[in-house]
Amino acid sequence: MPRTARLSRDDWAAAALAALAEGGAAAVAVEPVAARLGASKSSFYWLFENRAALLDAALELWEREQTDEVVARHAGIPHPLERMRILLRNALSDNRADLALRLTGETHPAVLEVAGRVTRRRLEIVAAAFRELGMEEEQARHRATAAYASYLGTFALARVDAAPADIDAYVDTVLACYAP
Structure with a gap:
């Protein structure tokens, strides 16, 4: 994603989810996720209070996409x-x-x-x-x-x-x- 693009909470959550899939909870850290997005750490703090909030957002995204939406599609x-x-x-x-x-x-x-x-x-x-x-x-x-x-x-x-x-x-x- 280009640096000029405005990133949303879901963009950050998706990148954190990818990090979680690759390396577990320990891999969800602000700097590596920012690097994955081509973003600055400061842009993270406009959207999230801390790393725990990012991890929570990633987990919410996983639950929504891999359970809620899947169940709804097949209901x-x-x-x-x-x-x-x-x-x-x-x-x-x-x-x-x-x-x-x-x-x-x-x-x-x-x-x-x-x-x-x-x-x-x-x-x-x-x-x-x-x-x-x-x-x-x-x-x-x-x-x-x-x-x-x-x-x-x-x-x-x-x-x-x-x-x-x-x-x-x-x-x-x-x-x-x-x-x-």
Whole structure:
């Protein structure tokens, strides 16, 4: 982004989110994020009080883009199994989605809070789909946990170049394991 462009809070948050994805919470620092944007540190302080506010903005952006907006885009898919298939396929095809894996391993309190909230929400969304398929509450929660663990595990495998090559076949296999 050219230096002359006026940067918004979301611009800074997106750059901080990229830093978070690459190096964890410790990588979200004013100078490196400013450098990533081609901006000055002083421009940061027009928008944010401190580094913690930047980290919070990055986490809010991740939650909004990777959970709220994703759920909203797929809410109109009437059949729960098809909804889960499309959600999982899209999530596994999105290179930014593996941030969920990084965030679940963070120890920073702000990251833990948001990662926990997002994880609980995602688990509830999957469990609700399993309940729509006729499962009892406890079984739906257990299967949602197993399916989400498969999702996170796939990104862990991708880090060592062992992820499945055929995402569609993999998604079908995962859902066959957990859906009735």
